[in-house]
Amino acid sequence: MSRILMLFVAAMLVAGLPVESGFAQSGAPAFDVEQASRAYIDTLQGAELEKSNNYFEGGYWLILWGAIVGILVDFLILQSRLSARFRDWAERVTSRKWLQPALYALPYVIAGFLITLPWTIYTDFFREQQYDLMSQAFGGWFGEQMIGLVISLIMFSLLIMAIFAVIRRAPKTWWLWGTGVISIFLFIGMMLGPVFISPLFNDYQEMAEGPMRDRIVAMAAEYDIPADNIYVFDQSKQHKRISANVSGIGPTIRISLNDNLLERTDPEEVAAVMGHELGHYVLGHTWRTIFILALIIGFGLFVIARLAPRLIERHGARWGIRNMSDPAAIPLLSLILTAYFFAATPALNSLVRITESDADQFGLDSAREPDGFAEVSMRLSEYRKIEPGPIEEMLFFDHPSGATRVRMAMQWKADNVENPVIQNPGKLEQE
Template identity: 85%
Template sequence: MARILLFIFAVLLIAGLPAEMALAQNAAPAFDVEQASRAYIDTLQGADLEKSNQYFEGGYWLILWGALVAILVDLLILQSRLSARFRDWAERVTVRKWLQPALYALPYVIAGFLFTLPWTIYTDFFRERQYGLMSQNFGSWFGEQMIGLAISLVVFPLLIMAIFAVIRRAPKTWWIWGTGVISIFLFIGLLLGPVFISPLFNDYSEMAEGPLRDRIVAMAAEYDIPADNIYVFDQSKQHKRISANVSGVGPTIRVSLNDNLLERTDPAEVAAVMGHEMGHYVLGHSWRTVLILALIVAIGLFIVARLAPQLIERHGAKWGIGSIADPAAIPLLSLILTVYFLAATPAINSLIRINESEADRFGLDTAKEPDGFAKVAMRLSEYRKIEPGPVEEMLFFDHPSGATRVRMSMQWKADHVENPVMVNPGKLEKE
């Protein structure tokens, strides 16, 4: 279940696009949207195209294998009666029922981290380095994994303690109240994440004064987005992906750009990216995402509330579990949720993709940089398949594909730019 919580936070923290762009060169006598789009899309060819496709398509299998690894780990913890031992330890430490689930969560999180560590090392370190997407050495990467573990050891016990409190007090309707508990934790994550979590992984500094900052401030002011502080963070130490976001809630709202965005792109591209990110804020995507995710979580907890008691009745004696209110049942709840979230992956991807598409349109209207936006999409193709089939895009893409974004940019250009001209962007340089 710790992995489920981190996954949900991760979904919420998905803030936007990365970026890069193209220099206009040759004007065509007539502007054809498809021809203009192909001029960008076809810049990705040969070995670069094959590498991008292989990396992204391999990720489809990682979704399945990652879920299977999580399921096997929870089964191991159940079948070996480690879960019962964790529960017994918590009961020896304290007789307070409300505190026992939180204590149980400590060894459970550590065991889950250790059991899945080989898989995590392969998928998040070696595979990233294999495709040239990782800037860190193993020591730096592992240090960040330990920071993530420390965060889990604080957040997950608190969440588990709250959920088991509602299970004890409302055994028939706990899944409803549990959804509310998770929603509160998600809100707290949105509120505190930019201030207390993000700085644990990156250094944030004020963006230097200048025309680019002035343009970002002006764009933000147009939509009443607080932009007193615009931060640049040093994500190049981790990877070369381009990123920016408008994060936080209320007093913690902030505009942030990573250093890759400033170093690898020009001002038109930065404006395109920031227009997109501001779209998420103005269109209320964080709140919409929380509400829809709450619905998805509610369905998952309802399924858990129906299946878990039946499985405990059948196998509980073997596992050392007395009831669903027993903290030792946590791996079983996690296992069911893992299967459910795997099945819900297309729906979650579609939720995010719809938000991203809306933010794309907003960004085009705000920044008015269609060619910058098109090259942004092409730079993302370094690690995202550029032209998937429609079913493939629906199932596996949590953002619109690069081809979809380029065509949207060129259509916007045809509709809004007087006397639009064709651009020959040339081959994206390797950096």
Template identity: 75%
Template sequence: MQFSKSPIRPVIGKALLVLCALSIPAMAQAAAGGFDVEAATRAYIDTLQGAELEKSNSYFEGGYWLILWGALITFLADFFLLKSRLSSGFRAWAERKMKRLWAVTWLTSIPYLLASFLLTLPWVIYTDFFREKQYDLMSQSFGEWAGEQAIGLLISLIVFPLLVMAIFAVIRRAPKTWWIWGTGVISIFLFIGLLLGPVFISPLFNDYTEMEPGPLRDRIVAMAAEHDVPTENIYVFNQSKQHKRISANVSGVGPTIRISLNDNLLERTDPEEVAAVMGHELGHYVLGHTWRSIFIIGLIMAVGLFLIARIAPRLIARHGDKWGVRNMSDPAALPLFGMLLTVYFLAATPALNTLIRVNESDADLFGLNAAKEPDGFAKVAMRLSEYRKIEPGSTEEMLFFDHPSGATRVRMAMEWKAQNTENPVIVRPGTLKEE
């Protein structure tokens, strides 16, 4: 359950089943002997009122426009690098320094990445720092935030050139089918990131310490053991230094698998909420969402690379002389590839959101069955209203939400409660406070 934002940037049948389930509250009410699912749902949703509701809606709805403007700024940055012939200049510089084609590609990607970073930096500063401060969602000073941006850039300077080098190598070796092999390359890089990220990347941003023994850890271990999730490593990390969002995850692959809870989750919620969150996160692991995500992301990238393979050669044939781009295997074409991918991912946003949202909904149901804490789950869903609109329209949720909305999650929890709890009663939580 992504209870926080992620720094680095997936069917329909299951979604229809969920919608069908949401359409029969009367059946749930009958099964519960008079428990009113809708009244129980409203009891939670209506705790968010007035200025807090307006602030939540304003923040999230503003994010709709950020998707469009962010894509436009990224597109224009690449267009500038291409049309100004800076990208061809980067390649010419690399050719003077290196002899081998793979080395030229590797070196060209470094100034391209740095130039892209600097061109989009003002936008990133606004969206990721000042706007977060404006809505009281940022705990860091500008210097602290900038330091983490620098760490992220250094990681990109290691990984991105290697990825570009590999992609252009397959373009040279298989000019007609490179997009298929390129998809495989991206999937391999993604797998390596999932394998090594928890051990080598995450600790660069936060301190991880073993969770202290106690009843809460015992409950997490018991839930995990019931579903054959490894429990050798259960960590708490100090994400409160960055923001106050609650978060947890089961990350890693094979020997690097670990369960992680951020300190906000432990400090701001009660044990029932923690159990509900961990039930959800265990669901991602048990349901194989890591492997499903790699497969789905691979398919998404395959379509994007296929479009590049069909469109880019025509654009290079027509405008390549003006841009200083020789052919598809010329690393000076990097901004062109970036422009095409930006347009593709912008158009695919609703589909991408739906694919992720279905995974999250599956994990929600698993978590309810694992933790058996419907009211804890509902309370957590309401806490997410600090940065996520709680009750969008159905079309709005389909287009812009990569997780089920708070209202959808609360309703699912109350339906589960009606169907699985003996003599359920409606909880009227009042305004949720930090525990």
């Protein structure tokens, strides 16, 4: 008998199986990953399931209609020669070529904001209210839209000024240098956003001392992540979504949790979310995302560099556009880029989804809370379709679906927890 046992152990070692797991569950019921997953997935049923599916599937059409609205607005600004008038105004204000694109950007951004305002009000306010995802009154929401408009005026003006400086100096290869310019702006936004922009919309307070903060500090310390600044921000005034992030670079690094996460979830769920967010930092996802986005944007600028001159040569007189270095060409460049990004939506979604999946795996390994991870994945189903088809998930999901995440958590549990048992989560609270 002992010889048979030794042969069995040797065979397990050769096969790469953990010896302990071969005996630990003897006498214990087998852990079925799919059954354990369904215990969570099936907590969303009936009217709540239908509401979640309708909200998310409606977003598929918003991708299309949003692109169409953006293209039509730019086309209207071109056809009405508003663009040429904005350029003429900028030239009257200053004779400095380098400053004219920045001045042009001011009326262009304001005009785009006003023309699309009815669409924005419907998609970002009334539709959110319809699905009980909006906490703000219209006045508060519109006030934040105005703050966003001011930020757009500043950032877009600086970006356009830099891009057109490149176009004037390198008319043949401007798209390549322009990609570098946009990458720099992405980096600056990453540096300054958490410190100067986010507090314009929410109040950030240091997280109170206690067991939850201690656990976050310990998790961060395990991976040498600075945890001197841990903030809680009041996003419940805007909506009910749970959220957290690790943001910034160098001295601006901060860990932020919204109040919904702390008030609507259990400590195990908070740990699971923070493990995921720490994963983004440790795995260098910000830098990887900037690099891949730069490649995607660079190809888009290359497309513009090939199409825009031909369109200007053919229609420029009617639109009042002189050449590629004319700021009046901005709506044309925007129109082409909007169409390009619409076509690239599946690629952009896949980029984010793969990154999020990597962070999910890291979060499971660091927090070791598979059931907490499954529970918080189900809470996200308030506004994300829980169980799409594989092609649907690939095309439209910029995060793994709830079902995918729950199955990942239960598979991790099966692989890493001794004598795992199937939980009966019951009906999760959906305040």
